[in-house]
Amino acid sequence: MSKLYFRYGAMNCGKSTNLLQVAHNYEERGMKVLIIKPKTDTKGADKVVSRLGVTRNVDFWIDKNINIYNLIDDYMKNNGDVNCVLADEVQFFTSKQIDELFEVAVKLNIPTICYGLRTDFQMKGFEGSARLLMLAHSLEELKTICNCGKKALLNGRKINGKFVFEGEQIAIDKEDNIEYEALCPKCYFDYKEIYESDKI
Numbered sequence: 001m002s003k004l005y006f007r008y009g010a011m012n013c014g015k016s017t018n019l020l021q022v023a024h025n026y027e028e029r030g031m032k033v034l035i036i037k038p039k040t041d042t043k044g045a046d047k048v049v050s051r052l053g054v055t056r057n058v059d060f061w062i063d064k065n066i067n068i069y070n071l072i073d074d075y076m077k078n079n080g081d082v083n084c085v086l087a088d089e090v091q092f093f094t095s096k097q098i099d100e101l102f103e104v105a106v107k108l109n110i111p112t113i114c115y116g117l118r119t120d121f122q123m124k125g126f127e128g129s130a131r132l133l134m135l136a137h138s139l140e141e142l143k144t145i146c147n148c149g150k151k152a153l154l155n156g157r158k159i160n161g162k163f164v165f166e167g168e169q170i171a172i173d174k175e176d177n178i179e180y181e182a183l184c185p186k187c188y189f190d191y192k193e194i195y196e197s198d199k200i
């Protein structure tokens, strides 16, 4: 029986690079991988973009109402076996879609590796990640560091260069320049204090 893996980490911890490396390793041995990504994520659209400069189109760019189990089952009926499913930005999948990925691993017997964030910029969970933390056979942290040198655990949102701690989970305002930065908890709370005192 194959497993469902959740490889999580803060922003810029190398999730996409790891995903593309795994795809390369399988393909080097003549094996078939499918790369999927939820449609909610607009960054890079239907591509997986690694910060090292490697970019690749996804096989399926998936809407919230799509049943991923049926999608992959149908794909295999028409195209033959798949050796590995790689899912990028999984925090944006629905809880139901994570259940479907679990079934892909168990019932279709395909190793399924999910990459995503654990928490958002307000330390709240994402639907997809929360479900993965409950279901995945294997949880693996991809580590990165904060600017101060400590291990980054959280994600800060910057608008026009300043950290903000209020707003929608998925930023839709395209007029502002939104960036994310991995932060250690100490720096996160320091920036939050500055944000709160600037509001008064």
Ligand SMILES: [Zn+2]
Pocket (backbone or CB within 6 Å): 146, 147, 148, 149, 150, 183, 184, 185, 186, 187, 188
């Ligand atoms: Zn720090």
